[in-house]
Amino acid sequence: MNRFLKSNSPWLGLLALALLIIVLAFIFRPNPPEYRISASQSLKLMNDPSLVVPVKEIGGKQLIDIRSAELFGMGHAENAVNIPARQILDEESVKFFSRLRQEGKAAVLYGSSELEATAPWLLLQQLGYRNVLRLKGGIVSGSQLSEPDVVLTENQVLDTAFFRAKPVVISVPAATVEKKPEIVKPVKREARTGGGC
Numbered sequence: 001m002n003r004f005l006k007s008n009s010p011w012l013g014l015l016a017l018a019l020l021i022i023v024l025a026f027i028f029r030p031n032p033p034e035y036r037i038s039a040s041q042s043l044k045l046m047n048d049p050s051l052v053v054p055v056k057e058i059g060g061k062q063l064i065d066i067r068s069a070e071l072f073g074m075g076h077a078e079n080a081v082n083i084p085a086r087q088i089l090d091e092e093s094v095k096f097f098s099r100l101r102q103e104g105k106a107a108v109l110y111g112s113s114e115l116e117a118t119a120p121w122l123l124l125q126q127l128g129y130r131n132v133l134r135l136k137g138g139i140v141s142g143s144q145l146s147e148p149d150v151v152l153t154e155n156q157v158l159d160t161a162f163f164r165a166k167p168v169v170i171s172v173p174a175a176t177v178e179k180k181p182e183i184v185k186p187v188k189r190e191a192r193t194g195g196g197c
Contacts, residue, residue, distance in 0.1 A: 037126050045125055046118065052136045053108050055145045062100060062107040064132075065139070066120050075142035077110070085111070088120045089127075097129050110135035110145065 045051060063080040065072050072082040083093050100107050109117040109132060117134050124132045137147035
C-alpha cells in the first residue's frame with residue numbers, strides 16, 4: 001500500500017485539491033434572488049393605475065431609460081439615466097436602485113413604449129423596489145415623452161377558474177352498430193402454365 005501511495009502521491013494530491021475546490025464552491029455559491037410577489041400579486045400590480053406615472057407628473061422623480069445605449073445616445077429625456085433592460089439586475093444597477101430606495105426617491109422607468117418598460121419594472125418589483133414606477137407612454141422621437149392617444153378600457157384578467165375546476169366524467173352509452181353478415185364470393189384464378197415456384 002505504501003508503494004502505491006508513494007508512486008501516485010501527485011495524482012492523489014490533485015484529486016484531493018479538486019474535491020476541496022468543489023466543496024468550497026458549493027459552500028460559497030451566491031444566493032439566487034428571492035422573489036417576494038406571487039403571480040396573482042404581479043398581475044394586480046400590473047393593473048394598478050397608481051403605479052403608472054403620467055408624463056405631466058414626472059417632476060422630482062428620477063427617470064431611467066431602459067432602451068439600448070445607442071437609442072439613448074440618439075435622444076433621451078432630460079436628466080434621465082440609461083440602464084438598458086438587459087443590465088437591470090447588474091451589480092451597479094442594483095446598487096443604484098438601492099441608493100434611490102434609501103434616499104426615498106421615486107424612479108420612473110420608460111422605454112419606447114409602456115409595454116417595453118413593464119418586464120424590467122416587474123423584475124424590480126419582485127426584488128422589493130416599491131419606489132420604482134412605470135411611465136404611462138414612452139419616448140417618441142428625440143427627447144420627447146408622450147402618452148398614448150388611445151385610452152385603454154380593458155383590464156388584464158387571468159381566468160383561473162378553469163384550472164381549479166374538477167373534471168366531470170360524462171358516461172355516454174355505447175353506440176350499437178348492427179353487423180350484417182358478409183358474403184364471401186370465391187374468386188376463380190386462371191390456371192398457370194409454365195414452371196416456376
